[in-house]
Amino acid sequence: MTSHPxxxxxxETSRPKRNVAPCVMVIFGATGDLTGRKLxxxxxxxxxxxxxxxxxxxxxxxRREKSHETFRQEMHxxxxxxxxxxxxxxxxWNTFSNQIFYHQSEFHEDEGYEELAKVLHxxxxxxxxxxxxxxxxxxxxxxxxxxxxxxxxxxxxxxxxQVQDKWSRVIIEKPFGHDLSSALELQKDLTKHLNENQIxxxxxxxxxxxxxxxxxxxxxNSIFESMWNNHHIDHVQITVSEExxxxxxxxxxxxxxxxxxxxxxxxxxxxxxxAMEPPTSFKAEAIRDEKVKVMESIRPLPLHNLDDVAIRGxxxxxxxxxxxxxxxxxEDNVDPHSKVETFAALKLTIDNWRWAGVPFYLRAGKRLPKxxxxxxxxxxxxxxxxxxxxxxxxxxxxxxxxxxxxxxxSLKMNCKIPGLSNxxxxxxxxxxxxxYFGATPPEAYERLICDxxxxxxxxxxxxxxxxxxxxxxTPLIQHWADxxxxxxxxxxxxxxxxxxxxxxxxxxxxxxxxx
Amino acid sequence: MTEALDIQIPDIEKSLEKLCxxxxxxxxxxxxxxxxxxxAHEPRRIKYHQELIDNILDKFPCRIIFIQxxxxxxxxxxxxxxxxxxxxxxxxxxxxxxxxxxxxxxLARVPYIVVPHIVPDLPVYLLWxxxxxxEHIIFPALQPYASxxxxxxxxxxxxxxxxxxxxxxxxxLKMDVMDINWALVSNWRDMLGQLFDTPSRLSVLQKCKSxxxxxxxxxxxxxxxxxxxxxxxxxxxxxRLKWNYCNTEKIDGMTIISFTTKEHPSIVALCAQTxxxxxxxxxxxxxxxxxxxxxxxxxxxxxxSQVVVHISSHEQCELPYTLPLPDVHxxxxxxxxxxxxxxxxxYCDMLKIISKMDSTAL
Numbered sequence: 001m002t003s004h005p006x007x008x009x010x011x012e013t014s015r016p017k018r019n020v021a022p023c024v025m026v027i028f029g030a031t032g033d034l035t036g037r038k039l040x041x042x043x044x045x046x047x048x049x050x051x052x053x054x055x056x057x058x059x060x061x062x063r064r065e066k067s068h069e070t071f072r073q074e075m076h077x078x079x080x081x082x083x084x085x086x087x088x089x090x091x092x093w094n095t096f097s098n099q100i101f102y103h104q105s106e107f108h109e110d111e112g113y114e115e116l117a118k119v120l121h122x123x124x125x126x127x128x129x130x131x132x133x134x135x136x137x138x139x140x141x142x143x144x145x146x147x148x149x150x151x152x153x154x155x156x157x158x159x160x161x162q163v164q165d166k167w168s169r170v171i172i173e174k175p176f177g178h179d180l181s182s183a184l185e186l187q188k189d190l191t192k193h194l195n196e197n198q199i200x201x202x203x204x205x206x207x208x209x210x211x212x213x214x215x216x217x218x219x220x221n222s223i224f225e226s227m228w229n230n231h232h233i234d235h236v237q238i239t240v241s242e243e244x245x246x247x248x249x250x251x252x253x254x255x256x257x258x259x260x261x262x263x264x265x266x267x268x269x270x271x272x273x274x275a276m277e278p279p280t281s282f283k284a285e286a287i288r289d290e291k292v293k294v295m296e297s298i299r300p301l302p303l304h305n306l307d308d309v310a311i312r313g314x315x316x317x318x319x320x321x322x323x324x325x326x327x328x329x330x331e332d333n334v335d336p337h338s339k340v341e342t343f344a345a346l347k348l349t350i351d352n353w354r355w356a357g358v359p360f361y362l363r364a365g366k367r368l369p370k371x372x373x374x375x376x377x378x379x380x381x382x383x384x385x386x387x388x389x390x391x392x393x394x395x396x397x398x399x400x401x402x403x404x405x406x407x408x409x410s411l412k413m414n415c416k417i418p419g420l421s422n423x424x425x426x427x428x429x430x431x432x433x434x435x436y437f438g439a440t441p442p443e444a445y446e447r448l449i450c451d452x453x454x455x456x457x458x459x460x461x462x463x464x465x466x467x468x469x470x471x472x473x474t475p476l477i478q479h480w481a482d483x484x485x486x487x488x489x490x491x492x493x494x495x496x497x498x499x500x501x502x503x504x505x506x507x508x509x510x511x512x513x514x515x
Numbered sequence: 516m517t518e519a520l521d522i523q524i525p526d527i528e529k530s531l532e533k534l535c536x537x538x539x540x541x542x543x544x545x546x547x548x549x550x551x552x553x554x555a556h557e558p559r560r561i562k563y564h565q566e567l568i569d570n571i572l573d574k575f576p577c578r579i580i581f582i583q584x585x586x587x588x589x590x591x592x593x594x595x596x597x598x599x600x601x602x603x604x605x606x607x608x609x610x611x612x613x614x615x616x617x618x619x620x621x622l623a624r625v626p627y628i629v630v631p632h633i634v635p636d637l638p639v640y641l642l643w644x645x646x647x648x649x650e651h652i653i654f655p656a657l658q659p660y661a662s663x664x665x666x667x668x669x670x671x672x673x674x675x676x677x678x679x680x681x682x683x684x685x686x687x688l689k690m691d692v693m694d695i696n697w698a699l700v701s702n703w704r705d706m707l708g709q710l711f712d713t714p715s716r717l718s719v720l721q722k723c724k725s726x727x728x729x730x731x732x733x734x735x736x737x738x739x740x741x742x743x744x745x746x747x748x749x750x751x752x753x754x755r756l757k758w759n760y761c762n763t764e765k766i767d768g769m770t771i772i773s774f775t776t777k778e779h780p781s782i783v784a785l786c787a788q789t790x791x792x793x794x795x796x797x798x799x800x801x802x803x804x805x806x807x808x809x810x811x812x813x814x815x816x817x818x819x820s821q822v823v824v825h826i827s828s829h830e831q832c833e834l835p836y837t838l839p840l841p842d843v844h845x846x847x848x849x850x851x852x853x854x855x856x857x858x859x860x861x862y863c864d865m866l867k868i869i870s871k872m873d874s875t876a877l
Contacts, residue, residue, distance in 0.1 A: 050839030
């Protein structure tokens with residue numbers, strides 16, 4: 001065995017090893033919902049599975065006055081409530097909690113950052129975290145430029161050209177801007193202080209196991225990839241359906257709406273993963289390049305005819321699982337005359353050789369009958385009417401990729417009913433992820449935080465993708481802002497959205513798949 | 516596991532289907548990711564392997580074909596089938612287990628029973644619990660079907676001989692091979708790699724003059740070579756640090772292994788200690804002294820997934836800190852190690868060291 005001089009002689013090169021370096025992770029907005037619900041449970045589970053670096057510290061940064069101990073106690077409660085591994089392992093927690101700290105400051109106060117720099121320096125000495133930093137911005141988007149500017153001013157962000165022995169990375173929660181111009185503005189503000197490869201734009205959908213499996217499914221199974229084109233596929237449907245309403249997020253929702261909150265990021269990412277060409281490698285740049293090509297191949301929405309390709313809706317009062325629920329306009333912190341959409345359906349057309357003529361229908365809604373995220377590939381009908389005396393078509397084959405819940409893949413095909421006749425019955429071949437690999441895969445945030453520590457931004461959204469998505473959707477956002485929707489609310493809670501959404505597909509002899 | 520049904524050999528598949536049909540009151544899914552064939556010759560290891568099977572099935576559903584070679588005189592061949600279930604959020608996942616018990620005289624028939632019941636198109640793992648390549652009836656017949664062979668060195672009577680056989684045959688076996696005990700020290704290997712992760716730390720390690728590995732000597736009816744993982748770990752470190760083996764002796768119940776390095780001699784002590792909370796053979800602690808006065812003491816925390824590291828020198832004593840130590844004895848980590856990791860040059864280099872050791876002292 002010969003060792004490369006710089007290689008660690010104890011490391012086996014054949015073992016897939018993630019170089020998760022020692023670091024401090026600072027969470028801005030640490031008293032917010034996300035920290036307790038997702039971030040700390042993710043860190044705890046990483047620690048539990050031995051995936052955190054040996055030398056690791058987490059610092060919560062927020063405006064409220066709080067002691068380290070109070071913050072730890074709150075996080076203990078949150079982990080016990082939201083972690084996929086419950087109850088909490090107290091012995092592990094005793095060690096892990098000693099690596100959690102709290103730092104109080106306003107986001108705009110220089111003193112807070114000065115103090116933070118000292119705290120981090122001390123923690124580096126005590127925990128051997130080697131000066132590496134992950135800054136997780138879990139705040140309102142309006143604070144992103146300010147925080148990054150302050151971090152840079154206080155030398156908490158390293159110049160990648162000058163500093164090679166340690167690193168600093170910034171994770172930015174969605175939304176990245178609220179339209180094209182604001183996204184460009186934000187990018188401009190961030191890149192004054194950060195190199196693009198220091199920015200990690202998180203879209204937690206990309207951290208889901210089943211979303212990652214999409215790439216494996218497509219590019220390691222030649223049987224499907226060879227049919228993955230307009231010769232065989234009639235159309236594609238992507239559905240993100242939630243039965244919950246806006247709940248306590250009324251104020252946020254009034255500013256965001258379905259197009260910004262779900263379609264622009266999660267759904268466009270799913271569309272890209274379904275439609276992209278095989279990347280040349282599984283490196284971040286190669287995958288991002290292919291996704292951008294898809295985005296750029298999507299035909300711009302027709303400005304003169306937007307209502308023919310985009311339907312919006314807002315839920316009124318109705319029933320979910322037999323229980324009466326309020327309409328959107330009756331929710332807390334919502335304008336009683338709100339025009340904000342809680343449902344969006346789009347028809348997109350990709351103008352490239354693979355997808356010419358194959359419409360992609362996207363729909364996302366709140367207060368729909370059930371929670372489900374699915375991608376349905378509807379194949380073309382078999383030619384002729386061999387088995388039905390030329391009177392009726394056979395059911396099309398449908399490949400369904402279920403992202404959540406009951407993650408899995410099913411294929412619908414036609415089968416002869418036993419007997420003397422030629423009666424045909426559609427049947428399903430079903431693969432349930434949970435049955436084969438257990439029901440508690442790592443949470444998306446675990447994977448994404450770990451990837452950031454390892455410097456792997458494959459599962460984070462690149463700026464080109466984000467801008468391309470905004471470029472496509474901004475005219476529609478503008479149109480919907482300018483034009484009164486009329487007729488809102490236009491679907492009762494507990495139904496599959498406005499009837500106009502059915503017309504969007506029915507006009508072409510298709511229908512939404514019942515989920 | 517459902518109650519095993521004694522059946523006639525031609526009825527294996529029919530009986531498995533019948534078992535899966537009942538009971539009707541629970542939602543059941545039959546799932547299989549691979550076929551796992553286990554050959555256990557030692558009666559003492561049968562219970563151990565049944566625990567291993569349960570551990571695997573809990574995470575990865577598969578079809579188990581468990582061959583138990585029996586030493587009693589006479590001719591007998593006995594087959595039973597059972598369903599093994601594991602519960603996942605209201606759904607029971609059902610797996611098949613076929614158990615074949617055979618006297619020595621009937622072993623030649625066993626491969627003919629096994630082969631028709633291998634699940635087609637999926638990987639086949641052969642877990643071999645005997646000195647490798649010493650068996651000439653079942654192994655040659657099943658090896659061509661195996662995607663990977665997993666050896667259990669603990670079943671080998673002589674570790675020295677095991678190492679020599681493995682070294683001799685590894686290059687000839689054009690397939691994936693794994694050694695369970697190598698997999699079971701992967702967490703310590705990774706942790707040490709993480710601890711000595713810089714050139715300066717590595718140069719400290721190079722100056723190691725004594726290494727003391729404490730392992731769990733808890734005796735059970737299932738295990739009988741509890742020192743194997745400690746031997747593997749010291750063999751791996753010795754090979755990585757390019758030490759030359761001198762001799763092995765037993766002193767006061769400890770195994771003392773002497774090495775020389777380029778600059779100085781180095782002594783390894785393997786110390787037995789009983790800890791009922793840990794699996795037999797598990798490494799409990801490592802203590803390492805260097806010629807320039809550094810001491811590294813790494814011990815398990817009671818929670819199996821962490822170690823505490825104490826580093827001191829003549830001049831200073833660092834604050835102790837913890838490092839993760841994934842539990843490789845069970846769960847997904849164990850399965851990933853034995854079914855998906857590959858052996859590397861590190862393993863062969865370790866075997867070379869062990870094959871030089873005096874087997875009588877091991």
